[in-house]
Amino acid sequence: MSDTDGKKTLGLRGGARPGNVKQSFSHGRTKNVVVETKRKRVVVPKPGAANKAGAVAPLGVGDPSRRPAGITDAEMERRLKAVQAAKAREVEEAAARAADEKARAEDRERRRAEIEAKEREEKEREESLKAKAEEEAAAVKAAEAAAQAAAAPAEPTQARPTPNRGGPLPAATPRKNERDQQARPNRGREEDARRSGKLTLNQALAGGAGRQRSMAQMKRKQERARQKAMGGTVEREKVLRxxxxxxxxxxxxxxxxxxxxxxxxxxxxxxxxxxxxxxxxxxxxxxxxxxxxxxxxxxxxxxxxVEDVINEVEDKDEDLKPRPPVVTIMGHVDHGKTSLLDAIRKAKVVSGEAGGITQHIGAYQVTTDGGQVLSFLDTPGHAAFTSMRSRGAQVTDIVILVVAADDAVMPQTIEAIAHAKAAKVPMIVAINKIDKYEANPTKVRTDLLQHEVVVEKMSGDVQDVEVSAHTGEGLDELLEAIALQSEFLELKANPDRAAQGAVIEAKLDVGRGPVATVLIQAGTLRVGDIFVVGEKYGKVRALINDQGARIKEAGPSVPVEVLGLNGTPGAGDVLNVTETEAQAREIAEYRQKAAKDKRAAAGAATTLEQLMANAKADEDVSELPIVVKADVQGSAEAIVQAMEKIGNDEVRVRVLHSGVGAITETDVGLAEASGAPIMGFNVRANASARNTANQKGVEIRYYSVIYDLVDDVKAAASGLLSNEIRENFIGYATIKEVFKVTGVGKVAGCMVTEGVARRSAGVRLLRDNVVIHEGTLKTLKRFKDEVPEVKSGFECGMAFERYEDIRADDVIEIFEREEITRTLA
The missing domain is CATH 1.10.10 (Arc Repressor Mutant, subunit A)
Structure with missing residues (x-):
């Protein structure tokens, strides 16, 4: 655009110009897009447009006619202020940079001065140490010279004459010292550096970082020089250890x-x-x-x-205090042991046990109406739980023998009596179920006489109480009998010593880890105590009583669940508190090693003849391998013992592995490799183990009652038994004449003298009552017809399969074989 004078005015150069832009997308896709680009406006002031201050005024401030269109005075004033502020900021930044540079220069000068001062100080220290070392060396040399001078006139005849070829050489020693110094030029410097006790940077860079003598070596050298100066060498005294x-x-x-x-x-x-x-x-x-x-x-x-730290502590009489009695309830299965304890506790434990039978050792504390505290242990009565009853009898003070009045003495009753006698603990007979019509307490007392248990009513010394767990009759008399017996025993323990207890039961609990039910026998177990139990150790993380409440400590005769073990201990192991965790770990490792060596020794203690005999015996014995996982240690132990009793000379059950806790992938892998089923007793397989078992075809069976598990394993083992073959004799025939038939061979003309002759039966050929052949019939004919059987008194023709040595008057014995399926008793 131009004005009337033909001059150009300020305006925009060029408008929007079209252009192409290439856009990129994912997967290598592109697209061309048409866009418009605009040029940036450039403002160029004309020369001579300076203000009074010597600065170039912005376009249009001094001359409104040259101001761009649409720009007001206020806008132009704002732009001027912005330019001035920018210039002021530039001046301030330049000043700040100059000040910062000056400060850095001063800092560098100060550091340089400090380094120089430090180096001067180190140099002065080194010079002083060197001077001191030279003084000590001079003193040592003077002492050596004095010693040599004192020793020279004392031994003139022992001096060996030396030929003097060139006259005396008084400077021989200095020349030797010079040679030593030339051969070892840095020895003095290294010794001085070692004496200084500090290695400087200059010494390290100057080559002083080589191998140096230790301070102990320097001291030994000085000691030898001092001894030599005193008139001879002195041997160092040997230390006997x-x-x-x-x-x-x-x-x-x-x-x-x-x-x-x-x-x-x-x-x-x-x-x-x-x-x-x-x-x-x-x-x-x-x-x-x-x-x-x-x-x-x-x-x-x-x-x-290492086990000396847990030796038995002899308690003093003044430290002993009364403790509650530990009472164990024992007897035959289903005689009412747990129901009797429920009546005393006023609880319902039987309903929580599968099948109504106790399969674990339960530990409880009961406070009587008289305020006396009693600790009860409830043991199972099934035949498989022999070891549990044995443990219960070993840790108890009093045994209550429960006998049902309607059932009298049974096998597990006899076993419980044997355990109580072996443990040498007093016994109280509780005759239960007296409320039943068929109850006969007199028969119970009479049967007990056969096992040397004489009750008071039979003029003996064993207390007997007639009770009923159903009606509660006789419970007070039973508690009085327990109190009387415990008072007679005068049970005492020292609660102020390191705790010691017995593991009644142990299990692997999900969420809590290994848990052990422990009956404290002496001392007090507290939270935080470090202990060792069998081959395991740990630190008490929590103590839980029989009511499920957390407690801080447990004294003598108190049953508690202990949390904080590093593994599941064995039922029956002894718990001992140690002072440090290192002691507990060392004892546990020693016990693990001893147990491992014992197992290895038991496996190796066989001769070659024994190995051959065992291998030959194993060839004739069929094995049923199984893997057992249970909820608690006692149940696993009882199942393994029950499996060992199943079998005979032909078949047996082999437990590949038994453990506590859920069924894992490791168990499935072991079962799959050996073709064994997995028996889970009150446990389940985790998700990964279930999937692996389904993929590999491993059978997992779950049980909650030990009866069912034992019966199933016994039935499976019975399937490995070979069927019994039984022979039934059905008839006799006598050969009258032998015929030779073309295409058939020799055929015997027979008369059936007894029973019946069948085509499908087996036959034996008897000659003079001696068996000469046993086989089957090839043909059985009546005249010319093939018949299935011929009865007594009729004639028939018989031909043997692949046998023709038959004669007249031979006797044919006819029998049938029957297979009988065998089972384990």
């Missing part, structure tokens, strides 16, 4: 305990005819000879000494 010697020890370890050189020990062993190295192990007898040869004392120790 008491060496703890285990059953086997490594040569290097023996040298370390004796503080002798390993080479000396190896050399001494070689003189004894043993070519060993420092990493080999020698027995205790050989090591004892070496120790005595070097003058040390021997203290023979054993690996079992």
């Amino acid at each position: 008491t060496v703890n010697l285990p059953e086997a020890i490594m040569v290097s370890e023996l040298a370390a305990r004796m503080t002798e050189r390993v080479g000396d020990i190896v050399k001494s062993l070689m003189t004894m005819g043993m070519m060993v190295t420092q990493n080999e192990t020698i027995d205790a007898d050989t090591a004892e000879l070496i120790i005595e040869e070097f003058g040390h004392k021997v203290n023979r120790v054993s690996d079992a000494d």
Whole structure:
């Protein structure tokens, strides 16, 4: 655009120009897009448009006619202020940068001065130490010279004459010292550096970082120089030590305990005819000879000494305090043991047990109306739980023998009596179910006489009480009998010592980990105590009583669940509290090693003849392998014992693995490799184990009653038994004449003299009452017809399969075989 004078005015150059842009998308797709681009407006002021301050005024401020269209005075004023503010910021930033640079320069100067001062200080210290070392060396040399001068006139005849070829050489010693200094130019510097006790940067860069003498070596050198200056060498006095010697020890370890050189020990062993190295192990007898040869004392120790920290503590009489009695309820299955305890506890435990039978040892505490506290243990009565009853009798003070009045003495009753007598604990007979019509308490007392249990009503010393768990009759008399017996026993324990207890039951609980039911026998177990139990150890994380409540401590005769173990212990193991976790771990590791060695020794203690005999016996015995997983240790133990009793000379049950806790993939893998089913007792398989079992075709069976498990395994084992073959004789025939038939062979003309002859039956050929052939018939004919059977008194023709040595007057015995399925008793 131009004005009337033909001059151009300020305006926009060029408008929007079209252009192409290439857009990129995913998967390599592109697209061309048409866009419009605009040029940036450039404002160029004309020369001479400067203001009074010497600055170029923005376009249009001084001359409104040259101001761009649409720009007001206020906008132009705002733009001017923005330009001035930008210039002011630039000036401030330049000043700040200059100040920062000046501060950095000052800092560098200060650091340089500090470094120089420090170097000067180190140099002065080194010079002073060097001067001090030279003074000490001079003093040592003076002492040596004085000693040599004192010793020279005392031994003039012992001096060896030396030929003097070139006259005396008074400077020989200095020349030798010079040679030593030339050969070792850095020795003095290194010793000075070691004496200084500090390695500087300059020394390291100057080559002083090589191998240097230790402070102990420097001290030994000074000691030798001092002894030499005093008039001769003095041997260092040998330190005699008491060496703890285990059953086997490594040569290097023996040298370390004796503080002798390993080479000396190896050399001494070689003189004894043993070519060993420092990493080999020698027995205790050989090591004892070496120790005595070097003058040390021997203290023979054993690996079992680690258990000395838990030795029995002898309690003083003044420390003993009364404790509640531990009462164990025992008897035959279904005689009412748990129901009797329920009546005492006023609880319902039977309803919680599968099948109404107790399959675990239950531990409870009961407070009587008189305020006396009693600890009860309820044991199972099934035949498989023999070990549980044995454990219950071993940790108890009083045994209550429950006998049903309508059933009298039964096998597990006799077993419980034997356990109580073996444990030497007093017994109280509770004759239960007296409310029944067929109850006969007199018969119970009479039957007990056969097992040397004489009750008071039979003029004996064993208390007997007639009770009914259903009606509650006689319960008060039973509690009085227990109180009387416990008072007579005078039960006491020391609660102020390290706790000791017995594991009644153990299990692997999901969420809580290994849990052990422990009956505290002495001392007090507290939260935080470190303990060892069998081959396991741990720290008490929580204590839970029989009511399910958490407690902080448990005293004598208190049953509690202990949490915090590193594994599931064995039922019957003893719990002992230790001072440190290291002691508990060491004891547990020793016990694990001892158990492993014992199992290995039991497997290796067989001769070649025994191995051959066992291998031959195994060929004739069929095995049913199974894997057992149970909820608690006692149940697993009882199942394994029950499986060992199943079988005979032909078949047996082999438990590949038994454990506590849920069925895992490892169990499934073991079962799949050996073709065994998995028996789960009150446990289930986790999700991964179930999927693996389905894929590999491993059978998993779940049980909640031990009866069913034992019966199923017994039935499966019976399937491995070969069927019994039984022969039934059905008839006799006598050969009258022998015919030779073309295409058939010899045919016997017979008369059936007894029973019946059948085509499908087996036959034996008897000659003079001696069996000469046994087989089957090829043909049985009546005249010319093939018949299935011929009765007594009729004639028939018989031909044997693949046998023709038949004669007249031979007798044919006819019999049938019958297969009978066998089962395990």
